[in-house]
Amino acid sequence: MEIRKFDVVVIGSGTAGQTVATTCAKNGLNVAIADNRVFGGTCANRGCDPKKVLLAATEAIHISNNLQGKGIDTLPQLNWGNLQKFKKKFTKAVPAGTESKLNDLGIHLYHQSPKFIDKNTLKIEGKTVKAAKIVIATGQVPRPLHFKGSQFLKTSDDFLNLKKLPKHITCIGAGYIGMEFAHIAARSGAKITIIDNGKRPLNAFDPDLVELLVSVSKSIGIEFIFNSDVTQIKKLRKNLKITYTKKGKKKELKSRFVLNTSGRIPAINQLDLDKGNVAYSKKGILVNKHLQNPTNSNVYACGDVSDHSLALTPLSGLEGIVVAENIIHGNRKEIEATKIPSTVFTLPHLASVGLTESEAKKRYKNIIINYESVPQWFNAKRLQSKAYAYKLIINKLTNHIVGAHLLSENAGETINLFALAINNEISAEALKRTIFTYPSFSYDIKSML
Numbered sequence: 106m107e108i109r110k111f112d113v114v115v116i117g118s119g120t121a122g123q124t125v126a127t128t129c130a131k132n133g134l135n136v137a138i139a140d141n142r143v144f145g146g147t148c149a150n151r152g153c154d155p156k157k158v159l160l161a162a163t164e165a166i167h168i169s170n171n172l173q174g175k176g177i178d179t180l181p182q183l184n185w186g187n188l189q190k191f192k193k194k195f196t197k198a199v200p201a202g203t204e205s206k207l208n209d210l211g212i213h214l215y216h217q218s219p220k221f222i223d224k225n226t227l228k229i230e231g232k233t234v235k236a237a238k239i240v241i242a243t244g245q246v247p248r249p250l251h252f253k254g255s256q257f258l259k260t261s262d263d264f265l266n267l268k269k270l271p272k273h274i275t276c277i278g279a280g281y282i283g284m285e286f287a288h289i290a291a292r293s294g295a296k297i298t299i300i301d302n303g304k305r306p307l308n309a310f311d312p313d314l315v316e317l318l319v320s321v322s323k324s325i326g327i328e329f330i331f332n333s334d335v336t337q338i339k340k341l342r343k344n345l346k347i348t349y350t351k352k353g354k355k356k357e358l359k360s361r362f363v364l365n366t367s368g369r370i371p372a373i374n375q376l377d378l379d380k381g382n383v384a385y386s387k388k389g390i391l392v393n394k395h396l397q398n399p400t401n402s403n404v405y406a407c408g409d410v411s412d413h414s415l416a417l418t419p420l421s422g423l424e425g426i427v428v429a430e431n432i433i434h435g436n437r438k439e440i441e442a443t444k445i446p447s448t449v450f451t452l453p454h455l456a457s458v459g460l461t462e463s464e465a466k467k468r469y470k471n472i473i474i475n476y477e478s479v480p481q482w483f484n485a486k487r488l489q490s491k492a493y494a495y496k497l498i499i500n501k502l503t504n505h506i507v508g509a510h511l512l513s514e515n516a517g518e519t520i521n522l523f524a525l526a527i528n529n530e531i532s533a534e535a536l537k538r539t540i541f542t543y544p545s546f547s548y549d550i551k552s553m554l
């Protein structure tokens with residue numbers, strides 16, 4: 106049987122996989138890439154980008170609602186069907202565009218999941234393929250939940266493709282996806298309930314700012330049920346009946362559509378990793394500082410699927426570059442300890458970079474915490490925003506900002522200035538001295554400092 110040989114085979118065509126494949130190909134390596142779904146990955150096809158397109162229309166609703174009677178008389182009417190058509194204009198072009206970009210670089214494309222046969226050999230599309238280096242960049246998939254009726258659960262993919270918005274949606278999980286989708290759906294006219302088995306949403310974010318976000322969320326009709334476990338979903342004629350337990354008591358609610366937003370797990374179960382002697386854990390493919398697998402040095406992993414990665418697009422891209430450079434030049438690049446900014450695209454946004462208050466207290470002896478809720482500031486008032494707050498954490502000794510946490514209409518943008526300051530050790534004083542445009546959210550940084 107003919108055996109096809111490549112320098113590099115990349116599994117997964119998302120941000121991480123594409124970055125590795127294109128960089129290696131541009132450097133003269135013979136590359137193949139495989140994906141078992143449409144090419145282009147989660148972010149562009151069924152994640153960040155389509156979500157942000159849906160969000161744009163709800164931003165119009167949000168701002169109009171806030172300014173009703175203050176210059177806005179007639180509220181805009183959201184047309185979910187047309188919004189979905191608009192969104193499709195973005196997503197439809199992604200798979201073919203990605204394939205053509207990869208083809209143009211001479212990269213061989215496979216459209217199935219490879220399986221390891223041994224350390225350097227894969228079976229793909231029924232063929233045996235050998236590669237000097239194999240890169241696993243398969244991302245994550247929704248965490249399966251196991252209870253009676255869990256087959257009725259829908260995923261983020263289903264939500265993003267909804268032709269009609271259900272009257273009532275329940276999200277199981279108050280993380281990034283649950284909170285962002287709840288805000289989109291609530292402003293589009295649906296009634297939302299979020300059930301979480303924890304005591305609050307968005308665990309990794311500052312508790313004071315999250316509390317304010319919860320209160321805004323409630324004001325747009327989102328209902329929260331915390332410390333609760335869903336035990337069963339039963340199909341009724343039109344609705345689904347959700348049974349859950351809270352403090353040992355059995356409770357029920359009815360909903361048209363139940364979304365599993367309880368987190369995502371590494372997409373590794375189709376790869377036969379044991380045959381390739383590839384070490385992995387529940388968190389993903391194990392990697393060292395060069396993003397190389399400790400038990401099979403021919404294998405690298407990057408993006409969401411690696412065991413230490415935060416599931417964020419910019420980090421997946423960064424890791425893709427590290428892997429590509431290590432394959433091309435030998436292991437010379439390590440993953441840098443950059444502070445990665447992150448935004449929950451609710452309205453207002455919740456954004457964060459660097460240490461949380463509790464992390465900073467453990468790490469530094471003397472810190473300054475500037476925490477304030479400032480709905481009276483001009484930028485909040487002109488937009489009639491229900492919440493504007495910040496928490497900055499500064500190392501007293503060096504005057505460097507070590508953590509920034511923002512809740513504002515523009516936090517997703519403003520946080521990038523803090524990422525710049527933290528990662529480049531620009532002092533709080535230097536940031537305060539810098540001239541920013543006025544009136545802008547960036548200008549507010551001066552008052553925060």
Ligand SMILES: Cc1cc2nc3c(=O)[nH]c(=O)nc-3n(C[C@H](O)[C@H](O)[C@H](O)COP(=O)(O)OP(=O)(O)OC[C@H]3O[C@@H](n4cnc5c(N)ncnc54)[C@H](O)[C@@H]3O)c2cc1C
Pocket residue numbers: 116117118119120121122139140141142143144145146147148149151152153154156217218219242243244245261282372373375376407408409410415416417418419421450
């Ligand atoms: C709804 C949603 C919204 C998000 N919003 C944001 C956001 O606003 N900002 C942000 O930074 N991040 C966001 N994320 C996270 C972001 O999408 C991921 O961090 C990013 O896409 C990861 O890139 P990746 O290349 O590691 O993996 P992916 O983009 O997931 O790519 C992995 C690819 O591997 C393929 N694959 C999987 N298994 C196999 C297999 N066995 N064989 C072959 N191919 C396989 C998949 O089909 C996929 O194309 C969001 C995620 C979701 C789900």
Ligand SMILES: NC(=O)c1ccc[n+]([C@@H]2O[C@H](COP(=O)([O-])OP(=O)(O)OC[C@H]3O[C@@H](n4cnc5c(N)ncnc54)[C@H](O)[C@@H]3O)[C@@H](O)[C@H]2O)c1
Pocket residue numbers: 250277278279280281282283285300301302303305306307308333334335366367368369415416417447448449450
């Ligand atoms: N704006 C962004 O950058 C963005 C947006 C979406 C997703 N993402 C990335 O994707 C990842 C996955 O997002 P996600 O929202 O799916 O997960 P998540 O980890 O953010 O949140 C999962 C939530 O589900 C809850 N949960 C877990 N098991 C549960 C159960 N059995 N019952 C009830 N609640 C349960 C958790 O307590 C948590 O609040 C994120 O961690 C993030 O890195 C990023």
